[in-house]
Amino acid sequence: MVSCSKYNLSFMTFISESSEPNSNVLNFLSGGGEMGERIRAFNWNTTSLGCINTWPQSLLTTVSIVLNSKFPMFIWWGDELIQFYNDAYRPSLGNEGKHPVALGQKGVDCWQEIWPVIKPLIDRVLQGESTWSEDQLIPIYRNGQMQDVYWTFGYSPVYIEGGIIGGVLVVCTETTNMVQNLKKIEESENKLRFAIDAAELGTWDYDPVKNTFDGNERLKDWFGLLPVSEIDLSLALAVISEEERPDVIKAITRALDYSSGGVYNVTYTIINPVSKEERIVNAKGRAWFNDQKEAYRFNGTLQDVTTEVIARELNEEIQDQIRFAGDRLQLALDAGEIGYYELLIESDEMDCNNQYKKIFGFSEEHQPTYKEFTSKIVAKDIAVRNKAIKKAMEGGGIYNAEYRVEHSNGEIRWVKSFGKAMFDDAHKPFKLIGMILDITEHKQFAEELSKQVRQRTTELKQTNADLLQFAHVASHDLKEPVRKVKIFTNRIKEEFKPLIPEKGHLYLDKILHSTDRMISMIEGVLTYSTLSDLSQAMGKIDLNEIIINIKKDLEILIDEKEATITTDKLPVIQGVPVLIYQLFYNLINNALKFSKTDEASQIAITYARENVSGIEYEKLTITDNGIGFSEEDVEKMFDAFIRLNSKDKYEGTGLGLALCKKIVDRHNGIIFANGVKDIGAVFTILLPLNTIKS
Amino acid sequence: MAIEFLLVDDDADDSDLIFEALSEIDPNVKYTYAMEGPEAFSMLENGYAPSVIFLDINMPGMNGWNCLTKLKAEEQFKKIPVVMYSTSSYPHEIEKAFKLGALAFFTKPNHYTLLKKNIKIILDALHGGDIQSLDKTVLESITPSEKKH
Numbered sequence: 001m002v003s004c005s006k007y008n009l010s011f012m013t014f015i016s017e018s019s020e021p022n023s024n025v026l027n028f029l030s031g032g033g034e035m036g037e038r039i040r041a042f043n044w045n046t047t048s049l050g051c052i053n054t055w056p057q058s059l060l061t062t063v064s065i066v067l068n069s070k071f072p073m074f075i076w077w078g079d080e081l082i083q084f085y086n087d088a089y090r091p092s093l094g095n096e097g098k099h100p101v102a103l104g105q106k107g108v109d110c111w112q113e114i115w116p117v118i119k120p121l122i123d124r125v126l127q128g129e130s131t132w133s134e135d136q137l138i139p140i141y142r143n144g145q146m147q148d149v150y151w152t153f154g155y156s157p158v159y160i161e162g163g164i165i166g167g168v169l170v171v172c173t174e175t176t177n178m179v180q181n182l183k184k185i186e187e188s189e190n191k192l193r194f195a196i197d198a199a200e201l202g203t204w205d206y207d208p209v210k211n212t213f214d215g216n217e218r219l220k221d222w223f224g225l226l227p228v229s230e231i232d233l234s235l236a237l238a239v240i241s242e243e244e245r246p247d248v249i250k251a252i253t254r255a256l257d258y259s260s261g262g263v264y265n266v267t268y269t270i271i272n273p274v275s276k277e278e279r280i281v282n283a284k285g286r287a288w289f290n291d292q293k294e295a296y297r298f299n300g301t302l303q304d305v306t307t308e309v310i311a312r313e314l315n316e317e318i319q320d321q322i323r324f325a326g327d328r329l330q331l332a333l334d335a336g337e338i339g340y341y342e343l344l345i346e347s348d349e350m351d352c353n354n355q356y357k358k359i360f361g362f363s364e365e366h367q368p369t370y371k372e373f374t375s376k377i378v379a380k381d382i383a384v385r386n387k388a389i390k391k392a393m394e395g396g397g398i399y400n401a402e403y404r405v406e407h408s409n410g411e412i413r414w415v416k417s418f419g420k421a422m423f424d425d426a427h428k429p430f431k432l433i434g435m436i437l438d439i440t441e442h443k444q445f446a447e448e449l450s451k452q453v454r455q456r457t458t459e460l461k462q463t464n465a466d467l468l469q470f471a472h473v474a475s476h477d478l479k480e481p482v483r484k485v486k487i488f489t490n491r492i493k494e495e496f497k498p499l500i501p502e503k504g505h506l507y508l509d510k511i512l513h514s515t516d517r518m519i520s521m522i523e524g525v526l527t528y529s530t531l532s533d534l535s536q537a538m539g540k541i542d543l544n545e546i547i548i549n550i551k552k553d554l555e556i557l558i559d560e561k562e563a564t565i566t567t568d569k570l571p572v573i574q575g576v577p578v579l580i581y582q583l584f585y586n587l588i589n590n591a592l593k594f595s596k597t598d599e600a601s602q603i604a605i606t607y608a609r610e611n612v613s614g615i616e617y618e619k620l621t622i623t624d625n626g627i628g629f630s631e632e633d634v635e636k637m638f639d640a641f642i643r644l645n646s647k648d649k650y651e652g653t654g655l656g657l658a659l660c661k662k663i664v665d666r667h668n669g670i671i672f673a674n675g676v677k678d679i680g681a682v683f684t685i686l687l688p689l690n691t692i693k694s
Numbered sequence: 695m696a697i698e699f700l701l702v703d704d705d706a707d708d709s710d711l712i713f714e715a716l717s718e719i720d721p722n723v724k725y726t727y728a729m730e731g732p733e734a735f736s737m738l739e740n741g742y743a744p745s746v747i748f749l750d751i752n753m754p755g756m757n758g759w760n761c762l763t764k765l766k767a768e769e770q771f772k773k774i775p776v777v778m779y780s781t782s783s784y785p786h787e788i789e790k791a792f793k794l795g796a797l798a799f800f801t802k803p804n805h806y807t808l809l810k811k812n813i814k815i816i817l818d819a820l821h822g823g824d825i826q827s828l829d830k831t832v833l834e835s836i837t838p839s840e841k842k843h
Contacts, residue, residue: 487809490805
């Protein structure tokens, strides 16, 4: 027993002479387990509270309540906030920590680490205000370390004699475990949600009692449902494809029946009502039953199995196809009378169908060796065939050959053999697979056909040549009489001038004009027919020179039209000089002829290289500012005897452009025209750099 | 020495025109006309020696090309100046004529005056003894007004 000190607290109501706790005091402080004993045994004289006997009634009463409570409680008492606590509180201090030092200790000494947190709370309580804190994290030092401890606690003021506050009663409970459990639950919920998310699962929850349906965001998205919770089940069911809906309803009904064990596993198609997107889903879940065997909850997951289902269906289909492909191939080979073979290259081992044997003149019963087959190939064709095989083995692996085989009865058949060599990892061919066709009839037909084509071509060429010859002769002969008409008309006009009245001269002029036209038309036909004469030799042509000569020949017309002709530096090309001259002559002549009456003619000849679909061309253009032509005229303007303008206004044979086209054709070139009515025309000539064609 | 002028042409009108032109230019020129090649050759082989031959190209049977080739192939005729006288005006025919040894090329004109003018050029050259000055000449056969077409 410890003695009481002589010095007592100011608020003590009476002073006991004895240093032992008197019986009245002990009555109050009896029991209380370990902490009861410790309080009774504590030398309170070392504290500002002094000897227990001197404690005010209010303190004794409070300590007594604390000691007798099974609820964790704690007291700060007096100015120095001297501490008391009960057995229930004691575990909160941990092992190797504040217990038992905390008993009788000053608050500030005991709770150094959290004093800044709790001191303000204590001060508020000492002002008369109670506090209540729930699951508050207050880390304390215990069990040899700082620990996160959660508390739910209330601080209440303890009023003592005189209405003043003597101390603070702390009723608390440590909720660390509960909080940590809650955290763990939250964490595992998060993990589950994450797993559901990661697995791209939909989740659903059906309340059979309320007939309401809910799901996670994904599921609602799939079902095209609004993100509100709790929708009527029928709305969800409506999204299921019509054919499968009755089965799904049946499966739900069964799962909700206790006898089924509540298991639910069904696959069906949903059609998103908004996007019309179809999705095959697998729903898994279970129903939960109460004691009355009534389902109170039915929940589970939904997995999008569209890809899997499609892949599975596709795979089944492929398997089917493979299964039947063999049969069909056999059928097709038979129907097409196609021989099929596989040859192992190392061993010359040969596998073939009956048609193959038949094509080589063997019976079905006999299984010839590879050598037996090759011995049937006609001697002349062996080299061709072996070359093709060699090419396949060394090159891309494709084998293709036509050769003859001679049957035992001496019959010769033409065959076409295709094959593909297969290579091992070392790029060595190990197998040749292919087909063979009897093409005898086809070959005979083709030969006959080509003979006929040759014959017809010769005939046609002859006819064409005859026609050209006729045109040539006819036009040549026609020229003669016209020239006579002209020469004698001229003579009449010149030699009998004074004798002929003015009107007579007019008529003679008309005759002359017509003969001129006739001559130029005949010239045109003559040139046109001459063009097909392939004997005219190709040569090097300096286009610059050609243009200079043309300008010279057209000098009068150029002067009359006050024309300016600008020319790029032109290339030297390959061609028939006479024809190329004619080509540019006609085009420049046209440009002059079809110039506007009220505007000086301007003609530009340009040159550039151009690549058209891989072929290099010399590109020459002749641009004028003449009367032009309309778009619809372009197509027909290169045809023979087509005139776009009336002959009264513009002289012409209707052959000029046809000639140009023919000349360009002969040089394997391209000519085309662009024009705008009343603005001008552009003629473009493309001549390939390599003009000569076989 | 009088000029001997030979025309080989199946066209009698052309013959008349040339005869008329020759008479108007120089009445002393002796004019001979052969309607076809063989006829001309038979005259030549019989010793006839013209100062100049006007040779048409387009003739039935032996045409002007054949005649020219034959003339230039034979020693006794090859020196006779030959003027190809044809309806044709094609550059390749002109080229061909010169290649085969023709002296000049004259496209039958549409104007009598042009005919006269060119015949005079030839006669003048013959008179001057310098017919070779016309070597490879293409005589003008169209008037400037015709050129426009």
